[in-house]
Amino acid sequence: MLKQTVDYAFQASSCVSLQPKSKLHPESLKRVKENKNGHCTKVMRSVNMENLTSVYLFPEISRREYEHSQRYPNAKIIKLGIGDTSEPIPECIASAMAKQALALSTVEGYSGYGDEQGNKALRKRIAEKFYKNMGIKGEEVFVSDGAQCDISRLQMLLGSHVTVAVQDPSFPAYIDSSVIFGRARNLQGQNGKYDRIVYMKCTPNNDFFPDLSNTPRTDIIFFCSPNNPTGTAASAAQLRRLVDFATANGSIIVYDSSYAAYISDGSPTSIYQIPGAKQVAIEISSFSKFAGFTGVRLGWTVVPEELSYSNGFPIIKDYDRIVCTCFNGASNIVQAGGLACLSDEGFQAVSRVVNYYKENANILAEAFRGLGMVVYGGQNAPYLWVHFPGSSSWELFADILEKTHIVTIPGRGFGPGGESYIRVSSFGHRETILEASERLTSLRKLNFN
């Protein structure tokens, strides 16, 4: 790898994302001191917030990207970091939203609050389209403003007493929201792990599927497939093992299928394809990466009626209670867009965009392979998981940004198991992806590998 100035400040401040603020940030201590000169309330800071790392991964990436743009004002920065969709929403879907918005300006078309759980027609359509022959009913589908918000609503539902396992690496919201809800204890400085969270290591050696024979029982298991960040989809046999493990342990799987639309190798698109899963799993999903709704905001959570607590009480009743208390339902305009996505025309149109991103992934994968790197993901997900054995992922991130003006995400940001990897998003216009590929290829001349 090229020797170059590494952004060590990043190491310190990013480890912001690895260490609680109070331990790592003299700045934060200074602010506390300064506040003593002014007015302070008598309210103590939540110990859970004290325990949380100070910066969430994605805003930190945006901050570094901004800093880079200030240092190189003439550089054309290519953003392959945060997984944000780039292609326009198909016209038939945007028109459905526009029509719904205009209807609000008429007496006949105006509507106020809708059902907190979502428009009945949309709930039914989601059940039919994504859970055909899986026995999921519209009443078990809760429409929302996105999977990320649902993760926190589920955390609220489950309470702070439960124990949690996550894939390592994993989408950072599972761990961070667990910390906020008081499930984690101290962050262990050496290995970057919270000591009440079980990290299920996922590497090429175990086909990115955890060794369940070595995994202690927890109440909750967060599981994302296709996985963000590794881009790998669990097979039916692997999910069978997961469901059996949860059943034997009396655990609940919170299954994130936000990237299911990207599956192209026949892997299951839902946990409910596995018989018995309805007794042990909640599924969250999203229109964001499937229909370009990252800004529009629409998702859903399935809570099967069969799923119950240890005392037999149906969890769906409590989830309904949480949703009614904490959420007033997704925007009626956006839900009209969701219905349009699930029409034949809309579904074909969004599928074309998904394929476009997968072609982007192929182009980028070839570029990294040309550098001699081993590349995972891309086939069933819009993310590549690129291995640089022995390297620090934060240094790699800084190296690549410095030399190519391409933003990626350091694997370490997704947990200790992400060290020596970077995640590369395939969202972007084709010309930008081709330019990124060229820039990466030119690194060979710089002896990058």
Ligand code: MLT
């Ligand atoms: C990502 O993994 O890049 C996310 O989807 C971005 C986010 O949720 O903010």
